[in-house]
Amino acid sequence: MARTTISDVAEAAGVSVSTVSRALRGLDKVNPDTRKKVERAAERLNFSFSKSASSLARGKTMKVAVLLPNEISGWFNAHAFEGIYEVLSKQGYDVIPNVMWEQRDLDRFFKALPNNQNVDAVIVVSFDLDDDKKRILSELTVPVIGVNTPTDDGLDASARIDDFAAMRSAVRLLHSLGHRNLAYIEQPVVSPFLCSAEIRLNGFREAAREVGCRDEDVLIVPSVARAGGPGEQEEYSGIAAQLLSAPVRPTGICVEHDACAAALIKELRRLGWDIPGEVSVIGFDDSYIANITGLTTIHQNPVETGRQAAARALSLMRGECPSEPYAIMPTSMVLRDTTGPAVESEA
Amino acid sequence: MARTTISDVAEAAGVSVSTVSRALRGLDKVNPDTRKKVERAAERLNFSFSKSASSLARGKTMKVAVLLPNEISGWFNAHAFEGIYEVLSKQGYDVIPNVMWEQRDLDRFFKALPNNQNVDAVIVVSFDLDDDKKRILSELTVPVIGVNTPTDDGLDASARIDDFAAMRSAVRLLHSLGHRNLAYIEQPVVSPFLCSAEIRLNGFREAAREVGCRDEDVLIVPSVARAGGPGEQEEYSGIAAQLLSAPVRPTGICVEHDACAAALIKELRRLGWDIPGEVSVIGFDDSYIANITGLTTIHQNPVETGRQAAARALSLMRGECPSEPYAIMPTSMVLRDTTGPAVESEA
DNA sequence: ATGAAAGCGCTAACAC
């Protein structure tokens, strides 16, 4: 059978199509009785609006695009998306993930964006945008909202944590526990645009200096793309080796992500290190893995960050300007079983 | 500035709109030179099609809905979605998650479905549909594809694992290790429609019988909704208590999900149990948590399951009928550090 | 190979 249209409903209810439209969308200036009649008819015919048709007519798509780096199933992305979805879907929006695998995907998306009336807003998650793209954004008609973006440049609104400050608190914790030789481990296999990495590293570096570490007391283990994903244990023997072979062995270690930290700890323990006896490790995120493995870490709530971003998207789409467009979301240290006081150096 | 439309391109290229339409969509019967001209103009004007307009004109939405229970960030859902997204987005489809929080959400979705030309297909993930809904499905024009649904009833295609067989293999492993007193732990806080639970339990029950367990040798710890999520450690002290107070203490334990198993093991160890010395534990899923905690478990690949489902959705949307509409995806045991031989009973 | 024109189903003036 052919689709039931608004005029079928109109006919069944004995009114005009515009009345049906008004009645069903809850607009005012429609007689309560008429409305009831229309609703009844719509119900009976199992009518629902064609989104394409009303989009076309109204010039609003009721869709918002969510740009995600690499994958939607990662801990942060999935939870941020969840928060975004939660608030937007309740308002009738279709929330459409757009996973960017390579730089070209991003380029293409942004190329089409200026003229793209296919979404009412775009939310970019964890991206580091180059100046070209920021310029495009600034001339855009649809609002662009950031989630954990490195800066707010070119964005109409954003919600993000302060990676820099968070790392600083981790360093201070280690320092106050007596650790003087620190290390920072970058996550293996980074995506081309994932952006928190750099900021966290900088936060670590600067905080280390603040607490009085000389550069030679600080070891940075850079991200190296190797075979296998970050879940692969082999990744971490190389990192452990670098830790072992450092001129002065670090006793306090910050890791870019929980999953990474957990895998590293596993490897370190396998090699006979005592954690937290000999060395303390701090993760980042407070994902489920941190909880189950007893990892000391920095907590953040990506679902809430997503919600905040989506709420701002909503008001922007309504043409309002949010009173506080750029939200900084809180983080907090959670102490578990991988950090402890530094032992006396055996000097 | 107003949106660039197809007629702007037509004008710029000096041809008619229909030619532009044909040229840009790669249809044949268009002169190569003309096509080039049109492409150039489109490029220059930064043109892209309005999805709503072409949907409306063609009667195809280029959208597919993915129905998910509870949350999109859960391990299975997120990965299945990822697989679905991967294949569908490459073909130009918008993949729209639809999270069902309560039964009413599902009811409402299905009520609107029969007349809903707003999506070209719907993929249902992990749902147990009642007969009413199955009946609706059977009269539907758009294809409906299942991912890890309990049955294939009413579905045009599906991809799913055999939960029943998977549990059986777990039970057999325990039995062959000498375990005679078995337990099955349901996941705390189950959703109203998540459906694998029942099948896994049945698989466990039946397999236990097959290997010769009497009913009194088998302990089922049912799911009880308690405060806090499944990540909360407190959940598991209650479960541990049930295990401890059982008439005959089980030494082989199957758990509905990895996360659950990991938390239980943590609690058990805290209480002084030796795993795998005194008791063996097997999880389900082989999620990252199983890997990092060394959990023996049953592996499945939800991304691939999602891909298979999406591939079938694709051919169904093209009007083909897939030669093998109902795919059973493989599972496999992965042995890690939480299973071992049963110790001699101290009789 | 290309163009003209009739919709697709709905919304938003504008009239009554």
Place this chain on the structure above:
DNA sequence: GTGTTAGCGCTTTCAT
């Protein structure tokens, strides 16, 4: 309050 009507931007016969 309600009806009429002109589009929204595209696809698709049907001519040419």
